[in-house]
Amino acid sequence: MALMVHIPEYLVDCELTAGEDLAREPAFWLAHLMLTVGDPTEDPERYGVNTSAYEAMVEHLSNPEEPWPVLRVPFEDGHTAYAVYANFDDANNVDFFVRHHEWGRLGYLGQCGADDAGPGLSWTELATLAETAQNCSEGLTDSSQRLLLLLPMLGDAETPPEARHMVAQALTRCGISSEADELATVLVGEQETGSDPSWTVTADSPIAVCSSPHSPRHIPLALGITPRQAQALADALIGRG
Structure with missing residues:
Protein backbone atom coordinates (compact mmCIF):
# COMPACT_ATOMS: atom_id res chain seq x y z
CA MET A 1 0.00 0.00 0.00
CA ALA A 2 1.32 3.44 -0.92
CA LEU A 3 2.32 5.69 1.97
CA MET A 4 0.13 8.77 2.15
CA VAL A 5 1.79 12.12 2.79
CA HIS A 6 0.20 14.98 4.71
CA ILE A 7 1.33 18.57 4.12
CA PRO A 8 -0.94 20.76 6.28
CA GLU A 9 -0.22 23.99 4.38
CA GLU A 45 15.00 4.97 -26.62
CA ARG A 46 17.49 7.67 -27.58
CA TYR A 47 18.40 7.88 -23.90
CA GLY A 48 18.37 4.17 -23.22
CA VAL A 49 14.89 4.08 -21.69
CA ASN A 50 12.26 1.57 -22.83
CA THR A 51 9.42 3.31 -24.67
CA SER A 52 6.59 1.40 -23.01
CA ALA A 53 8.07 2.01 -19.55
CA TYR A 54 8.43 5.71 -20.32
CA GLU A 55 4.88 6.05 -21.61
CA ALA A 56 3.47 4.20 -18.60
CA MET A 57 5.45 6.49 -16.28
CA VAL A 58 4.20 9.64 -18.00
CA GLU A 59 0.63 8.37 -17.70
CA HIS A 60 1.12 7.57 -14.02
CA LEU A 61 2.65 10.95 -13.22
CA SER A 62 -0.17 12.77 -15.03
CA ASN A 63 -3.20 10.77 -13.86
CA PRO A 64 -5.80 12.93 -12.06
CA GLU A 65 -7.65 9.81 -10.88
CA GLU A 66 -4.79 8.73 -8.60
CA PRO A 67 -3.26 10.34 -5.50
CA TRP A 68 -0.64 12.88 -6.47
CA PRO A 69 2.98 11.64 -6.21
CA VAL A 70 5.25 13.71 -4.00
CA LEU A 71 9.04 13.38 -3.65
CA ARG A 72 10.93 14.95 -0.79
CA VAL A 73 14.44 16.31 -0.29
CA PRO A 74 15.21 16.86 3.40
CA PHE A 75 18.06 19.26 4.12
CA GLU A 76 19.70 21.15 6.97
CA ASP A 77 17.93 22.10 10.21
CA GLY A 78 14.66 20.29 9.55
CA HIS A 79 13.86 21.88 6.18
CA THR A 80 12.42 19.84 3.30
CA ALA A 81 12.06 20.59 -0.41
CA TYR A 82 9.11 19.00 -2.23
CA ALA A 83 8.15 18.19 -5.79
CA VAL A 84 4.41 17.43 -6.13
CA TYR A 85 2.76 16.16 -9.31
CA ALA A 86 -0.43 18.20 -9.06
CA ASN A 87 -2.85 16.57 -11.49
CA PHE A 88 -6.15 18.36 -11.88
CA ASP A 89 -8.80 17.21 -14.34
CA ASP A 90 -7.95 20.07 -16.70
CA ALA A 91 -4.28 20.79 -15.97
CA ASN A 92 -1.06 19.12 -14.84
CA ASN A 93 1.65 20.91 -12.91
CA VAL A 94 4.68 20.01 -10.87
CA ASP A 95 4.83 22.22 -7.78
CA PHE A 96 8.14 22.86 -6.05
CA PHE A 97 8.33 24.32 -2.55
CA VAL A 98 10.16 24.18 0.75
CA ARG A 99 8.69 23.67 4.18
CA HIS A 100 9.62 23.66 7.85
CA HIS A 101 7.24 22.34 10.47
CA GLU A 102 7.60 25.54 12.55
CA TRP A 103 6.58 27.96 9.79
CA GLY A 104 2.85 27.38 9.30
CA ARG A 105 3.30 28.21 5.60
CA LEU A 106 5.11 27.05 2.47
CA GLY A 107 7.95 28.72 0.63
CA TYR A 108 7.20 28.38 -3.08
CA LEU A 109 10.11 27.77 -5.43
CA GLY A 110 8.11 27.55 -8.64
CA GLN A 111 5.98 25.43 -10.91
CA CYS A 112 6.32 23.59 -14.21
CA GLY A 113 3.38 22.75 -16.45
CA ALA A 114 0.25 24.61 -17.39
CA ASP A 115 1.23 27.59 -15.25
CA ASP A 116 5.01 27.94 -15.36
CA ALA A 117 6.70 30.01 -12.68
CA GLY A 118 10.37 30.19 -11.88
CA PRO A 119 13.24 29.90 -11.51
CA GLY A 120 13.33 28.84 -7.90
CA LEU A 121 16.95 27.98 -7.16
CA SER A 122 20.39 29.40 -7.85
CA TRP A 123 23.12 26.97 -8.84
CA THR A 124 24.74 27.25 -5.39
CA GLU A 125 21.44 26.39 -3.73
CA LEU A 126 20.73 23.48 -6.05
CA ALA A 127 24.18 21.99 -5.56
CA THR A 128 23.91 22.43 -1.79
CA LEU A 129 20.51 20.75 -1.57
CA ALA A 130 21.77 17.87 -3.71
CA GLU A 131 24.70 17.20 -1.41
CA THR A 132 23.28 17.83 2.06
CA ALA A 133 21.26 14.66 2.57
CA GLN A 134 19.99 14.21 6.11
CA ASN A 135 19.70 11.06 8.19
CA CYS A 136 15.94 10.64 8.16
CA SER A 137 13.44 7.97 7.27
CA GLU A 138 11.67 9.93 4.53
CA GLY A 139 12.76 11.40 1.23
CA ALA A 157 23.40 33.51 -14.91
CA GLU A 158 26.35 32.32 -12.83
CA THR A 159 25.81 28.60 -13.38
CA PRO A 160 29.39 27.28 -13.78
CA PRO A 161 30.60 25.30 -16.82
CA GLU A 162 31.07 22.19 -14.68
CA ALA A 163 27.32 22.07 -14.03
CA ARG A 164 26.75 20.19 -17.30
CA HIS A 165 29.25 17.51 -16.28
CA MET A 166 27.64 17.15 -12.85
CA VAL A 167 24.19 16.79 -14.39
CA ALA A 168 25.47 14.31 -16.98
CA GLN A 169 26.99 12.20 -14.18
CA ALA A 170 23.72 12.31 -12.27
CA LEU A 171 21.79 11.21 -15.34
CA THR A 172 24.11 8.26 -15.86
CA ARG A 173 23.88 7.23 -12.21
CA CYS A 174 20.09 7.36 -12.43
CA GLY A 175 19.99 5.04 -15.42
CA ILE A 176 20.03 7.35 -18.45
CA SER A 177 22.48 5.20 -20.39
CA SER A 178 22.70 7.09 -23.70
CA GLU A 179 23.31 10.71 -24.71
CA ALA A 180 23.69 11.86 -21.10
CA ASP A 181 26.10 14.65 -22.04
CA GLU A 182 23.81 16.01 -24.75
CA LEU A 183 20.76 15.81 -22.51
CA ALA A 184 22.63 17.59 -19.70
CA THR A 185 23.45 20.45 -22.06
CA VAL A 186 19.78 20.82 -23.00
CA LEU A 187 18.61 20.65 -19.39
CA VAL A 188 21.12 23.09 -17.96
CA GLY A 189 20.72 25.42 -20.93
CA GLU A 190 22.93 28.20 -22.11
CA GLN A 191 23.59 30.08 -18.89
CA GLU A 192 24.95 33.30 -20.40
CA THR A 193 25.72 36.14 -18.05
CA GLY A 194 23.24 38.94 -18.55
CA SER A 195 20.52 36.84 -20.18
CA ASP A 196 19.54 34.71 -17.21
CA PRO A 197 18.40 35.60 -13.69
CA SER A 198 20.76 36.90 -11.06
CA TRP A 199 20.49 36.24 -7.33
CA THR A 200 21.06 38.94 -4.71
CA VAL A 201 20.84 39.23 -0.94
CA THR A 202 19.22 42.52 0.01
CA ALA A 203 18.85 44.41 3.26
CA ASP A 204 15.30 43.07 3.61
CA SER A 205 16.20 39.40 4.12
CA PRO A 206 19.22 37.08 4.38
CA ILE A 207 17.59 34.86 1.73
CA ALA A 208 18.64 35.65 -1.85
CA VAL A 209 15.98 36.96 -4.21
CA CYS A 210 15.77 36.40 -7.96
CA SER A 211 15.86 39.15 -10.58
CA SER A 212 13.20 37.47 -12.72
CA PRO A 213 9.71 38.92 -12.23
CA HIS A 214 8.29 35.49 -13.14
CA SER A 215 9.92 33.81 -10.14
CA PRO A 216 8.12 33.35 -6.81
CA ARG A 217 11.51 34.22 -5.36
CA HIS A 218 11.32 37.75 -6.71
CA ILE A 219 10.40 38.31 -3.05
CA PRO A 220 12.10 36.53 -0.11
CA LEU A 221 11.29 32.83 0.13
CA ALA A 222 8.68 31.93 2.76
CA LEU A 223 7.91 35.61 3.31
CA GLY A 224 6.54 36.19 6.81
CA ILE A 225 8.63 33.69 8.75
CA THR A 226 10.56 35.09 11.71
CA PRO A 227 14.03 36.63 11.30
CA ARG A 228 15.54 33.61 13.09
CA GLN A 229 13.76 31.21 10.75
CA ALA A 230 14.78 33.25 7.69
CA GLN A 231 18.44 33.16 8.74
CA ALA A 232 18.26 29.39 9.34
CA LEU A 233 16.75 28.88 5.89
CA ALA A 234 19.31 31.15 4.22
CA ASP A 235 22.14 29.23 5.89
CA ALA A 236 20.63 25.85 4.95
CA LEU A 237 20.20 26.83 1.30
CA ILE A 238 23.87 27.63 0.81
CA GLY A 239 25.40 25.14 3.27
CA ARG A 240 26.42 27.71 5.82
CA GLY A 241 25.51 25.68 8.86
Whole structure:
Protein backbone atom coordinates (compact mmCIF):
# COMPACT_ATOMS: atom_id res chain seq x y z
CA MET A 1 0.00 0.00 0.00
CA ALA A 2 1.32 3.44 -0.92
CA LEU A 3 2.32 5.69 1.97
CA MET A 4 0.13 8.77 2.15
CA VAL A 5 1.79 12.12 2.79
CA HIS A 6 0.20 14.98 4.71
CA ILE A 7 1.33 18.57 4.12
CA PRO A 8 -0.94 20.76 6.28
CA GLU A 9 -0.22 23.99 4.38
CA TYR A 10 -0.73 22.51 0.90
CA LEU A 11 -3.98 22.20 -1.07
CA VAL A 12 -6.70 20.69 1.07
CA ASP A 13 -8.69 18.85 -1.59
CA CYS A 14 -6.03 16.40 -2.74
CA GLU A 15 -4.47 13.12 -1.72
CA LEU A 16 -0.68 12.89 -1.73
CA THR A 17 1.36 9.72 -1.88
CA ALA A 18 5.07 9.21 -1.28
CA GLY A 19 6.77 8.84 -4.64
CA GLU A 20 10.36 8.09 -3.67
CA ASP A 21 10.06 4.49 -4.86
CA LEU A 22 9.75 5.87 -8.39
CA ALA A 23 13.35 7.06 -8.15
CA ARG A 24 14.56 3.51 -8.76
CA GLU A 25 13.25 3.67 -12.35
CA PRO A 26 15.21 5.35 -15.18
CA ALA A 27 11.84 5.95 -16.86
CA PHE A 28 10.86 8.19 -13.95
CA TRP A 29 13.90 10.42 -14.30
CA LEU A 30 13.48 10.84 -18.03
CA ALA A 31 9.76 11.50 -17.64
CA HIS A 32 10.33 13.96 -14.80
CA LEU A 33 12.83 15.98 -16.79
CA MET A 34 10.92 15.85 -20.07
CA LEU A 35 7.64 16.87 -18.42
CA THR A 36 9.23 19.83 -16.66
CA VAL A 37 12.01 21.25 -18.84
CA GLY A 38 12.29 19.03 -21.92
CA ASP A 39 10.08 17.64 -24.67
CA PRO A 40 7.67 14.90 -23.50
CA THR A 41 7.42 13.59 -27.08
CA GLU A 42 11.16 12.94 -27.31
CA ASP A 43 12.10 9.36 -28.25
CA PRO A 44 13.00 7.70 -24.91
CA GLU A 45 15.00 4.97 -26.62
CA ARG A 46 17.49 7.67 -27.58
CA TYR A 47 18.40 7.88 -23.90
CA GLY A 48 18.37 4.17 -23.22
CA VAL A 49 14.89 4.08 -21.69
CA ASN A 50 12.26 1.57 -22.83
CA THR A 51 9.42 3.31 -24.67
CA SER A 52 6.59 1.40 -23.01
CA ALA A 53 8.07 2.01 -19.55
CA TYR A 54 8.43 5.71 -20.32
CA GLU A 55 4.88 6.05 -21.61
CA ALA A 56 3.47 4.20 -18.60
CA MET A 57 5.45 6.49 -16.28
CA VAL A 58 4.20 9.64 -18.00
CA GLU A 59 0.63 8.37 -17.70
CA HIS A 60 1.12 7.57 -14.02
CA LEU A 61 2.65 10.95 -13.22
CA SER A 62 -0.17 12.77 -15.03
CA ASN A 63 -3.20 10.77 -13.86
CA PRO A 64 -5.80 12.93 -12.06
CA GLU A 65 -7.65 9.81 -10.88
CA GLU A 66 -4.79 8.73 -8.60
CA PRO A 67 -3.26 10.34 -5.50
CA TRP A 68 -0.64 12.88 -6.47
CA PRO A 69 2.98 11.64 -6.21
CA VAL A 70 5.25 13.71 -4.00
CA LEU A 71 9.04 13.38 -3.65
CA ARG A 72 10.93 14.95 -0.79
CA VAL A 73 14.44 16.31 -0.29
CA PRO A 74 15.21 16.86 3.40
CA PHE A 75 18.06 19.26 4.12
CA GLU A 76 19.70 21.15 6.97
CA ASP A 77 17.93 22.10 10.21
CA GLY A 78 14.66 20.29 9.55
CA HIS A 79 13.86 21.88 6.18
CA THR A 80 12.42 19.84 3.30
CA ALA A 81 12.06 20.59 -0.41
CA TYR A 82 9.11 19.00 -2.23
CA ALA A 83 8.15 18.19 -5.79
CA VAL A 84 4.41 17.43 -6.13
CA TYR A 85 2.76 16.16 -9.31
CA ALA A 86 -0.43 18.20 -9.06
CA ASN A 87 -2.85 16.57 -11.49
CA PHE A 88 -6.15 18.36 -11.88
CA ASP A 89 -8.80 17.21 -14.34
CA ASP A 90 -7.95 20.07 -16.70
CA ALA A 91 -4.28 20.79 -15.97
CA ASN A 92 -1.06 19.12 -14.84
CA ASN A 93 1.65 20.91 -12.91
CA VAL A 94 4.68 20.01 -10.87
CA ASP A 95 4.83 22.22 -7.78
CA PHE A 96 8.14 22.86 -6.05
CA PHE A 97 8.33 24.32 -2.55
CA VAL A 98 10.16 24.18 0.75
CA ARG A 99 8.69 23.67 4.18
CA HIS A 100 9.62 23.66 7.85
CA HIS A 101 7.24 22.34 10.47
CA GLU A 102 7.60 25.54 12.55
CA TRP A 103 6.58 27.96 9.79
CA GLY A 104 2.85 27.38 9.30
CA ARG A 105 3.30 28.21 5.60
CA LEU A 106 5.11 27.05 2.47
CA GLY A 107 7.95 28.72 0.63
CA TYR A 108 7.20 28.38 -3.08
CA LEU A 109 10.11 27.77 -5.43
CA GLY A 110 8.11 27.55 -8.64
CA GLN A 111 5.98 25.43 -10.91
CA CYS A 112 6.32 23.59 -14.21
CA GLY A 113 3.38 22.75 -16.45
CA ALA A 114 0.25 24.61 -17.39
CA ASP A 115 1.23 27.59 -15.25
CA ASP A 116 5.01 27.94 -15.36
CA ALA A 117 6.70 30.01 -12.68
CA GLY A 118 10.37 30.19 -11.88
CA PRO A 119 13.24 29.90 -11.51
CA GLY A 120 13.33 28.84 -7.90
CA LEU A 121 16.95 27.98 -7.16
CA SER A 122 20.39 29.40 -7.85
CA TRP A 123 23.12 26.97 -8.84
CA THR A 124 24.74 27.25 -5.39
CA GLU A 125 21.44 26.39 -3.73
CA LEU A 126 20.73 23.48 -6.05
CA ALA A 127 24.18 21.99 -5.56
CA THR A 128 23.91 22.43 -1.79
CA LEU A 129 20.51 20.75 -1.57
CA ALA A 130 21.77 17.87 -3.71
CA GLU A 131 24.70 17.20 -1.41
CA THR A 132 23.28 17.83 2.06
CA ALA A 133 21.26 14.66 2.57
CA GLN A 134 19.99 14.21 6.11
CA ASN A 135 19.70 11.06 8.19
CA CYS A 136 15.94 10.64 8.16
CA SER A 137 13.44 7.97 7.27
CA GLU A 138 11.67 9.93 4.53
CA GLY A 139 12.76 11.40 1.23
CA LEU A 140 15.62 11.03 -1.22
CA THR A 141 19.15 10.63 0.10
CA ASP A 142 21.08 9.99 -3.13
CA SER A 143 22.78 13.18 -4.34
CA SER A 144 22.22 12.42 -8.03
CA GLN A 145 18.50 11.88 -7.50
CA ARG A 146 18.22 15.03 -5.40
CA LEU A 147 20.00 17.05 -8.08
CA LEU A 148 17.78 15.81 -10.92
CA LEU A 149 14.55 16.20 -8.94
CA LEU A 150 15.18 19.89 -8.26
CA LEU A 151 17.00 20.68 -11.52
CA PRO A 152 13.85 22.12 -13.19
CA MET A 153 14.01 24.99 -10.70
CA LEU A 154 17.51 26.09 -11.76
CA GLY A 155 17.93 29.52 -13.29
CA ASP A 156 21.16 31.38 -12.71
CA ALA A 157 23.40 33.51 -14.91
CA GLU A 158 26.35 32.32 -12.83
CA THR A 159 25.81 28.60 -13.38
CA PRO A 160 29.39 27.28 -13.78
CA PRO A 161 30.60 25.30 -16.82
CA GLU A 162 31.07 22.19 -14.68
CA ALA A 163 27.32 22.07 -14.03
CA ARG A 164 26.75 20.19 -17.30
CA HIS A 165 29.25 17.51 -16.28
CA MET A 166 27.64 17.15 -12.85
CA VAL A 167 24.19 16.79 -14.39
CA ALA A 168 25.47 14.31 -16.98
CA GLN A 169 26.99 12.20 -14.18
CA ALA A 170 23.72 12.31 -12.27
CA LEU A 171 21.79 11.21 -15.34
CA THR A 172 24.11 8.26 -15.86
CA ARG A 173 23.88 7.23 -12.21
CA CYS A 174 20.09 7.36 -12.43
CA GLY A 175 19.99 5.04 -15.42
CA ILE A 176 20.03 7.35 -18.45
CA SER A 177 22.48 5.20 -20.39
CA SER A 178 22.70 7.09 -23.70
CA GLU A 179 23.31 10.71 -24.71
CA ALA A 180 23.69 11.86 -21.10
CA ASP A 181 26.10 14.65 -22.04
CA GLU A 182 23.81 16.01 -24.75
CA LEU A 183 20.76 15.81 -22.51
CA ALA A 184 22.63 17.59 -19.70
CA THR A 185 23.45 20.45 -22.06
CA VAL A 186 19.78 20.82 -23.00
CA LEU A 187 18.61 20.65 -19.39
CA VAL A 188 21.12 23.09 -17.96
CA GLY A 189 20.72 25.42 -20.93
CA GLU A 190 22.93 28.20 -22.11
CA GLN A 191 23.59 30.08 -18.89
CA GLU A 192 24.95 33.30 -20.40
CA THR A 193 25.72 36.14 -18.05
CA GLY A 194 23.24 38.94 -18.55
CA SER A 195 20.52 36.84 -20.18
CA ASP A 196 19.54 34.71 -17.21
CA PRO A 197 18.40 35.60 -13.69
CA SER A 198 20.76 36.90 -11.06
CA TRP A 199 20.49 36.24 -7.33
CA THR A 200 21.06 38.94 -4.71
CA VAL A 201 20.84 39.23 -0.94
CA THR A 202 19.22 42.52 0.01
CA ALA A 203 18.85 44.41 3.26
CA ASP A 204 15.30 43.07 3.61
CA SER A 205 16.20 39.40 4.12
CA PRO A 206 19.22 37.08 4.38
CA ILE A 207 17.59 34.86 1.73
CA ALA A 208 18.64 35.65 -1.85
CA VAL A 209 15.98 36.96 -4.21
CA CYS A 210 15.77 36.40 -7.96
CA SER A 211 15.86 39.15 -10.58
CA SER A 212 13.20 37.47 -12.72
CA PRO A 213 9.71 38.92 -12.23
CA HIS A 214 8.29 35.49 -13.14
CA SER A 215 9.92 33.81 -10.14
CA PRO A 216 8.12 33.35 -6.81
CA ARG A 217 11.51 34.22 -5.36
CA HIS A 218 11.32 37.75 -6.71
CA ILE A 219 10.40 38.31 -3.05
CA PRO A 220 12.10 36.53 -0.11
CA LEU A 221 11.29 32.83 0.13
CA ALA A 222 8.68 31.93 2.76
CA LEU A 223 7.91 35.61 3.31
CA GLY A 224 6.54 36.19 6.81
CA ILE A 225 8.63 33.69 8.75
CA THR A 226 10.56 35.09 11.71
CA PRO A 227 14.03 36.63 11.30
CA ARG A 228 15.54 33.61 13.09
CA GLN A 229 13.76 31.21 10.75
CA ALA A 230 14.78 33.25 7.69
CA GLN A 231 18.44 33.16 8.74
CA ALA A 232 18.26 29.39 9.34
CA LEU A 233 16.75 28.88 5.89
CA ALA A 234 19.31 31.15 4.22
CA ASP A 235 22.14 29.23 5.89
CA ALA A 236 20.63 25.85 4.95
CA LEU A 237 20.20 26.83 1.30
CA ILE A 238 23.87 27.63 0.81
CA GLY A 239 25.40 25.14 3.27
CA ARG A 240 26.42 27.71 5.82
CA GLY A 241 25.51 25.68 8.86
